[in-house]
Amino acid sequence: MLVTTFVVLLLLLIVFVSWRKRVAERQNRNRPGFELEETPPTFRVVALGLQGSGKTLLLASMYQRLKSPAGQSYFLKASPDDVLHLNQWFSQMADTTGEAGWPPGTAKGETRQFTFTVKAQVATGVKPRPMFHLTYLEYAGELLTEPQAPGSTVQEELFADIRSADALIGIIDGNHIRQHLEGVPQGQIRLEQTLNALVPLMIEAECPVSFVITKWDLLADLHPDESVRLEIVHNLLTSNDHFRSLVKIHGASRVVRLIPVSAVGPGFATVDSTGRVVKVPERHVHPTRVDVPLSAVVPDLFDQVENRLDEDARRAFHAEVHRRNQMTPLEAVSSLVTFAGRTAGKAMIAALGPSAAVLTGNAVMSMLLDSMGGRGQPRERVDEDLSQAERDHQQFRDARRRVIEDMRRKVAVLEDQLPHSRLS
Numbered sequence: 001m002l003v004t005t006f007v008v009l010l011l012l013l014i015v016f017v018s019w020r021k022r023v024a025e026r027q028n029r030n031r032p033g034f035e036l037e038e039t040p041p042t043f044r045v046v047a048l049g050l051q052g053s054g055k056t057l058l059l060a061s062m063y064q065r066l067k068s069p070a071g072q073s074y075f076l077k078a079s080p081d082d083v084l085h086l087n088q089w090f091s092q093m094a095d096t097t098g099e100a101g102w103p104p105g106t107a108k109g110e111t112r113q114f115t116f117t118v119k120a121q122v123a124t125g126v127k128p129r130p131m132f133h134l135t136y137l138e139y140a141g142e143l144l145t146e147p148q149a150p151g152s153t154v155q156e157e158l159f160a161d162i163r164s165a166d167a168l169i170g171i172i173d174g175n176h177i178r179q180h181l182e183g184v185p186q187g188q189i190r191l192e193q194t195l196n197a198l199v200p201l202m203i204e205a206e207c208p209v210s211f212v213i214t215k216w217d218l219l220a221d222l223h224p225d226e227s228v229r230l231e232i233v234h235n236l237l238t239s240n241d242h243f244r245s246l247v248k249i250h251g252a253s254r255v256v257r258l259i260p261v262s263a264v265g266p267g268f269a270t271v272d273s274t275g276r277v278v279k280v281p282e283r284h285v286h287p288t289r290v291d292v293p294l295s296a297v298v299p300d301l302f303d304q305v306e307n308r309l310d311e312d313a314r315r316a317f318h319a320e321v322h323r324r325n326q327m328t329p330l331e332a333v334s335s336l337v338t339f340a341g342r343t344a345g346k347a348m349i350a351a352l353g354p355s356a357a358v359l360t361g362n363a364v365m366s367m368l369l370d371s372m373g374g375r376g377q378p379r380e381r382v383d384e385d386l387s388q389a390e391r392d393h394q395q396f397r398d399a400r401r402r403v404i405e406d407m408r409r410k411v412a413v414l415e416d417q418l419p420h421s422r423l424s
């Protein structure tokens with residue numbers, strides 16, 4: 001009898017507690033001004049490359065590849081004015097009829113920041129929503145090597161952008177590598193020049209760094225097996241002391257990548273007897289891996305944060321990821337503020353480095369925690385008991401997680417196909 005009364009009382013208590021919790025949640029939901037929306041954070045990318053190394057064509061080709069969600073869950077949206085420029089470069093590059101030639105090199109005064117919004121479909125029948133922004137600086141390569149004209153500030157601004165970048169991409173001209181391997185002295189000189197200009201700028205960076213070999217199509221004859229081809233290039237680069245020391249320093253806490261790309265694809269161009277890159281008539285562009293360098297930015301930044309945490313902070317971080325997976329969206333939003341104030345949260349913000357992303361710290365933190373939570377386990381269901389706003393938010397977070405997983409997948413495919421793409 002006593003036991004039955006105790007069990008009944010216990011059940012009543014459980015029912016009462018869960019009812020109070022629901023009432024409190026409902027009150028929270030109706031509280032005016034409670035913000036479920038997150039401001040999409042911005043990650044700044046700077047590609048460092050000398051004059052003629054292929055920065056502009058890579059940018060144009062990358063946008064062309066990612067402007068629709070074909071082959072991945074996300075796509076890039078740019079301003080109409082930026083789209084005009086990107087399309088113009090791409091069409092001129094792709095045109096093998098008549099005298100179209102290549103798009104002209106970027107002039108010193110033409111520095112321009114492209115802002116791409118990474119968008120994804122959150123639910124069927126709903127307009128795609130912005131997940132985050134990526135900015136990409138387009139500038140004249142000569143600014144990296146030539147003295148600044150008196151009174152001009154463009155070079156100073158470029159170096160300030162490099163210092164505040166969330167990711168640096170070192171562009172190495174594949175044509176110079178080809179020349180070097182063929183024993184043409186010019187190739188070796190230009191490659192040395194490139195590394196002399198890039199390594200000092202990258203060595204002190206706190207953000208992830210990667211290297212891109214452009215004009216990969218021009219290296220096709222090096223070896224029939226692409227993996228061996230990259231190994232040859234990898235060995236050539238690591239024979240340079242400065243390059244090797246950069247990889248050693250950065251590789252201690254993060255991945256340093258070597259990504260071979262071609263803005264035009266195999267067989268589109270060739271090198272004539274005077275050493276100029278010329279188009280082959282009637283060929284079509286089939287860009288190679290131009291989407292990978294940008295796809296690696298956010299996953300690499302997040303992995304770097306995790307690698308920089310000490311043992312305790314990492315444990316707290318994983319516990320938070322696990323807890324977050326069980327929470328309602330509302331609980332997840334409010335717990336984020338608490339977590340950001342705790343030691344592990346502060347360590348994470350510090351590990352993000354002096355990046356612009358920190359300004360929108362909570363949104364980045366939410367992205368980071370969610371992206372880790374998605375690894376290997378399905379997200380919790382969309383709870384029947386959630387308000388519409390919470391359900392929307394949950395769907396938004398699920399879509400954002402899919403975007404980052406897709407980006408990770410692209411990098412994983414690269415590593416799988418070309419093991420030498422991992423320098424560290």
Ligand SMILES: Nc1nc2c(ncn2[C@@H]2O[C@H](COP(=O)(O)OP(=O)(O)OP(=O)(O)O)[C@@H](O)[C@H]2O)c(=O)[nH]1
Nearest residue numbers: 052053054055056057102105106141215262263269
């Ligand atoms: N074969 C081949 N040639 C390329 C590729 N990308 C660029 N090129 C060649 O390299 C030249 C320079 O490319 P750009 O993209 O204009 O170089 P950039 O780094 O923007 O140069 P600056 O604007 O002067 O700093 C092009 O005109 C092409 O001849 C590529 O993927 N394959």
Ligand SMILES: [Mg+2]
Nearest residue numbers: 055056105106
């Ligand atoms: Mg250019």
